[in-house]
Amino acid sequence: MLLRLTHLAFVSRGPAQPRPDAIAIVEGSSPAAPERVFVPGWLPCGECTLCRRGLAGACARGVTPVATALTSDARPGTLDLPDRFLCPIDQGNPDAPLSDAVAAAAGAVATVIEAHARSGLGPGDTAHWTGAGVLAQIGTRVATARLGGRATESDRGVHRVFIDSDDDSLASQALAAVGPGGTVTYLGARPAGLAAWSGVPGVRVLLGCGGYDPDFIPEALATLRRREIDVAPFLDHRAWQTSDSILTPSPYPGDAIVVITL
Ligand SMILES: [Zn+2]
Numbered sequence: 001m002l003l004r005l006t007h008l009a010f011v012s013r014g015p016a017q018p019r020p021d022a023i024a025i026v027e028g029s030s031p032a033a034p035e036r037v038f039v040p041g042w043l044p045c046g047e048c049t050l051c052r053r054g055l056a057g058a059c060a061r062g063v064t065p066v067a068t069a070l071t072s073d074a075r076p077g078t079l080d081l082p083d084r085f086l087c088p089i090d091q092g093n094p095d096a097p098l099s100d101a102v103a104a105a106a107g108a109v110a111t112v113i114e115a116h117a118r119s120g121l122g123p124g125d126t127a128h129w130t131g132a133g134v135l136a137q138i139g140t141r142v143a144t145a146r147l148g149g150r151a152t153e154s155d156r157g158v159h160r161v162f163i164d165s166d167d168d169s170l171a172s173q174a175l176a177a178v179g180p181g182g183t184v185t186y187l188g189a190r191p192a193g194l195a196a197w198s199g200v201p202g203v204r205v206l207l208g209c210g211g212y213d214p215d216f217i218p219e220a221l222a223t224l225r226r227r228e229i230d231v232a233p234f235l236d237h238r239a240w241q242t243s244d245s246i247l248t249p250s251p252y253p254g255d256a257i258v259v260i261t262l
Pocket residue numbers: 044045046047048049050051056059060061062
């Protein structure tokens with residue numbers, strides 16, 4: 001299906017290669033009611049060992065369709081993708097549409113939903129996200145609002161602890177916070193001291209997701225449609241500036257979801 005990209009979204013994830021997500025309009029849809037879709041910035045291969053273990057976000061063999069489309073000379077700003085990779089934004093919610101900027105946050109919300117699912121977070125559990133970055137803040141809100149988990153500032157005896165940093169001091173904080181039988185789930189780059197984690201009795205350390213599994217996007221969009229969390233405080237809008245800046249994420253990793261209007 002041929003798409004015209006209208007917005008890019010960068011979820012700050014440190015110095016990693018940018019994999020912008022996009023909001024796009026299906027070419028040929030009605031100008032009066034354009035069909036909007038969320039395009040995942042990362043499509044895992046689906047076949048490698050990591051993908052088969054449910055760690056699609058860490059797959060090293062996937063493709064970055066949006067980044068590729070932006071640097072293509074053939075048809076800049078357009079993208080041709082099979083329908084199965086596209087997530088309709090307005091499905092089931094014609095009366096109160098999500099703004100483009102809020103829909104662009106679906107990648108960040110999918111990341112925390114995936115981390116929660118992987119950790120086994122359930123009703124009544126306590127959850128603690130270390131750090132103060134955008135994923136930690138969204139994770140705290142989703143844990144409270146969506147899963148019935150109790151987000152906590154407590155730094156001891158927590159059931160499910162999440163870490164979105166390779167900072168060793170935060171890693172130590174995460175290990176100190178988790179209670180017996182609990183889990184620590186880390187996202188993104190491995191903390192250097194990770195090897196030591198496996199020796200902690202009663203704690204399971206789960207490999208996280210370097211990005212997110214696109215299968216979690218529909219659930220993320222549904223969460224945003226139901227207004228279960230407010231992502232507005234995390235959105236930073238940038239006007240299009242130069243072609244050089246297009247793949248440059250926020251200079252302040254973790255501060256915001258940068259939404260660029262094309
Ligand atoms: Zn793979």
